[in-house]
Amino acid sequence: MLRQQVALRPLSRGLTKRGAASTLPITARRTFISRRAGRPSSRPVELDVQGLSQKAKDYHRNRQVFLWSGAIAGVVSFIYTAYKLKRELEKPVKLDSSLPSTDPLTNSNVAERKVVVHDEEGREIVPTGNSTVPAFPRTIDLPSFTSPLEAPAETAADPLTPPLSLGAATTEYTLVGLGLRTVTFVGIQVYVVGYYVATADIAALQSALVKTVDPIATALVPGERDQLRGRLLDPVEGDKLWDELLTKGIPARSAFRVIPVRDTDFHHLRDGFVRAIQARSTDLSGGQAAADDTFGEAMRDFRAIFNRGRVPKRKELLLVRDGKGKLAVAYDDGKKGRQLIGVVEDERVSRTLWLNYLAGKKVASEPARKSIVEGIMEFVERPVGTVAAQVV
Template sequence: MPPLRLFQFASLTQKGLRGASCRRAHLHLASGGTQTITKPADSRTRSRPLALAGAGSVLCAWYLLQEPLSLEEAPESSIRVEPETCVRFPSTIQPPSCPPLTLVGLGVRVVSFLKFKVYAVGFYAEPALLQTTEDAPFEEKIERIIQTSACAIRIVPVRSTSYTHLRDAFIRALRLRIVDLKKTRNLFLDEENALEESLQRLKGIFPISSFEKNSSLLVYSVPEVHGGLKERTLIFDGLGEIQSTWMAANFFYTYFTGKGVSPALLKSVKESLISKKIWMAELL
């Protein structure tokens, strides 16, 4: 039986089997659906299907692994847990019109001197590039991934906030990237105008509404070849998209240059790429 796709879980309800011998995992999918998975505390049994009861009397198969599998064999329904927030992330996702992406690292976004945790974040990329044997510094590896791979950032707020606050943080980080760019060379007027226009488009796609705790936002980009040139679009799932190769790349660079938007994510991804040990599915 082939691995189950994420969209096959989108209709699962938050009511599942409950008991002292079971654990639950809530996965808020990019489509906005909520997935509740239950499984025995003993996670070393292979291929034991569990019935999940809910409003729609949904029945699905859950593969429990006896031993670690390779990256290609890991079931898409398996998850990892961000340790600081206990937010759960699927080890593999497949956004629309995108190849399967594998979880590379996890972290948390912290703000102010009081160290408020705002959201948990996971970084995903294509497995083929992650498994490269190339012996190169982290900076070169992450640049290659961002420039040539489909990749994604999945954000799950751990406290209720607003899309406006999230948007403003993105724009501040991108403006700093523009400042750094100007330090390396003089920009032509049309270049500056194009960058400013893309920032204004980014402002326009975010709703003036709350970004609720434990909801999720998936931001991803897929390289597309047009006339021999690779162009990229940055897609905010369910909100809109920005057609800008510069923004599509630099949005991800904000997480992996300097201290990064989330130093914890930067450290996690760096450890994964340098050690060449890609994050594998770890069952509850």
């Protein structure tokens, strides 16, 4: 039975409502959830001391690993933050026009502007983005090359003949754009090339480009600049436009500055130039230049200029085009300064070589071509004649 009656016993302290002593039955209940009296176990307690010790070791080891990981992560994040702050502080400031953003002459593509910084000597330089050749000067002073142009080409090209002396008068050239030339599908870097235009001749180039869009304008607004940019980047239109300008002698004086980023030689550079000239020679305005004996003789003179030895990295090679289209090649080995090494009289040679960088379906350096086009955009956004004083 789950329920048992227990003997009655008097309540010594309990009182009824009437104050008389009474007796009450006390009932003990046992249910299925009631706690049973436990019996002491006779089995011994088994403790895995080694397992507990191993767990403790694992806990402390994981705790130390976690703490060290947090400490290392904190140090790394501190160093990274300091590095980023340092880079931001050292980041050159983009120099732009002081015109308000709402002014129609303000360049809408500010991100493409060239950045000008100063080196340790205070000269203005433009970063190239390459670690071997980190910067190009914003301006360079070059001889006119007028007197040396009269020297025979075969004498100037002889490696045993001392380089031709340069004239005393110099002309300032301003950087328009630059870029890196790469070859093969893996993008092997060869050299950094920059396009310079004589500062005094920029106004003529600026005026000619503006008039191709609007014959009566002196500067182009954003929509017109986009139209000109599209023409310059178009393989057909750009080639036609630059060919017409160069044929007319616009700009009159310009130069390409080539700085190798790896050790090379004159023959390697010559082969690249010759292939580019031959690929475009049949497209020159005026007929079959490839079959022209005069043009063939000029190409032989051009090849002879490069019959020389090595060109170490960071050494300067200059290709300079004068007002008549004559090509002068100068080289600076780092010891004697810029030395004229040869001249080609036929203007078609320099024109095809220039087109190899400025326009067409396939150019020597696409980054250089795009940078040059953006430099042109900076020219045409300002009134004609004011570019020479602008901050690039």
